[in-house]
């Protein structure tokens with residue numbers, strides 16, 4: 001991937017696409033979700049939660065540069081936050097933080113948001129299952 005591939009991206013989106021934060025399956029096992037979007041790309045999130053806050057978060061995707069940017073930004077918006085706050089990070093929050101994306105790529109932010117929310121829900125469900 002070169003910076004030229006992202007010439008329609010904002011500087012922030014380009015940076016997250018080329019240097020995704022929290023990338024890799026090493027975010028912990030307190031919460032996990034894997035979702036394949038309608039485009040066929042898959043995103044996967046892992047969480048470690050301590051005292052109700054996200055202590056560690058990571059993601060992987062087999063998707064395009066914009067899905068890398070969206071997953072990366074979703075983890076950045078969620079890390080160190082109370083689980084309840086991370087669980088409401090939405091598509092528009094991710095797009096806004098990235099400085100926008102071309103309309104045809106906005107669905108990548110929805111996939112990131114949906115996967116983050118599902119990972120947060122999986123933590124809550126596991127906790128209820130153990131109480």
Ligand code: FES
Nearest residue numbers: 039041063067108
């Ligand atoms: Fe499918 Fe980016 S094109 S997530």
